[in-house]
Amino acid sequence: MTSNRYVYGIVDGDPVEFETDAVAGADQVYTISHRRLGAVVSDIDTTDPEETDEDAQRHDDVLREIMDERERAIVPMQFGMSFESDRTLKNVLRGARPAFRRAMNDIEGRIELGLKIVREEDADVDDEAIEAAVDDELEPIAAQSVPNDLFSDRLVLNRSYLVDREDREAFDEAVARLEGDEAHDHEDLTFRYTGPFAPYSFVDVEIGAQR
Amino acid sequence: MFVLDDLLFRPIVGIVDTLHTMALNELYDLEALEDELKENQLLYEIGERSEEEYRRRKEELEAEIEIAQEVHERLSSGRVEVKS
Numbered sequence: 307m308t309s310n311r312y313v314y315g316i317v318d319g320d321p322v323e324f325e326t327d328a329v330a331g332a333d334q335v336y337t338i339s340h341r342r343l344g345a346v347v348s349d350i351d352t353t354d355p356e357e358t359d360e361d362a363q364r365h366d367d368v369l370r371e372i373m374d375e376r377e378r379a380i381v382p383m384q385f386g387m388s389f390e391s392d393r394t395l396k397n398v399l400r401g402a403r404p405a406f407r408r409a410m411n412d413i414e415g416r417i418e419l420g421l422k423i424v425r426e427e428d429a430d431v432d433d434e435a436i437e438a439a440v441d442d443e444l445e446p447i448a449a450q451s452v453p454n455d456l457f458s459d460r461l462v463l464n465r466s467y468l469v470d471r472e473d474r475e476a477f478d479e480a481v482a483r484l485e486g487d488e489a490h491d492h493e494d495l496t497f498r499y500t501g502p503f504a505p506y507s508f509v510d511v512e513i514g515a516q517r
Numbered sequence: 518m519f520v521l522d523d524l525l526f527r528p529i530v531g532i533v534d535t536l537h538t539m540a541l542n543e544l545y546d547l548e549a550l551e552d553e554l555k556e557n558q559l560l561y562e563i564g565e566r567s568e569e570e571y572r573r574r575k576e577e578l579e580a581e582i583e584i585a586q587e588v589h590e591r592l593s594s595g596r597v598e599v600k601s
Contacts, residue, residue, distance in 0.1 A: 422559065498562055
C-alpha cells in the first residue's frame, strides 16, 4: 500500500472524511492532522501526479464538497501537491502553521467568484470606463479582489473576488446590473461570471521543497 | 594563425547561436501557446466556439505546448545543436 498523500487543502478543527471519486482513482478522502490543523488527503502512488482534466475536476469537486455540503472553510492547495509520507506532511503543517492560520482567517465564511468581460471581435470599447463601472459596483461588496492575467486581447477585464457568503446575493445582483447597463456598449460585451470556487486566488501559502 | 582564427571566429558563433536561440524562442513561444489555450477555453465557455472546434484546437495546442516545452528544456540544457 502506498504511503504517498495527495493534498486538497487545509482545514481547522474537526477532521473531514468521506467516500468520493478522488484524484488518481482513490475513493476515500480523509484528514491528517497536526494539532488543530488538518490536511485533507487521499492516497496516491506518486509524488508527481499528472494533471489531467478529470483529476483537476476531481480536485475541485472535493474542495466544493467540503465548502458547500459541509460548510467548512478550507485553504485550497493548487492541483498537484503530493507528499511522500504522513511524516513529511505533518512537518509541512507544523512549519507553515502561521501561514495557514493567516490564510484561514482571510477565507473563513467567504467564497471566490470570477468575472471576465469579453469584447466582440474588433469591437472598440472603452476599457477604462468599463473597469471603473465594475469597480464602483463590485468593490464595495467584495472583501478583497485581485486582477488576473488578460491572456486574450478580447478580454476587457478578468478579476477574482473574495465575497462573504452572506453578500453573495448582493454581489450577484450587482453583476446583473452591470450586465444590463446600456451605458457601457453592452452589445459589444459578453460577461462570464463564474463560481463559487474555493478561494485559490486569495491564499498564498508557499510550501517548501521538502516534499 | 590558429589563435587569430579562433578569436575572429568565436564572436560570430556567439551571434549565430544567440539568433538561433531567439528564433527558437519565438517559434516555440510557450507563453503565447498557453494564452491561446486559455482563450480557446474562454471562447468555448461564452458559446462562441463549438465543442467540436474547441476540442480540436485544444488537442492541437496541447501537442504544440508539449513540443515547445521540450525545445525549451533542450535550449536551457544546451543540447540544441546549431547546424548550418
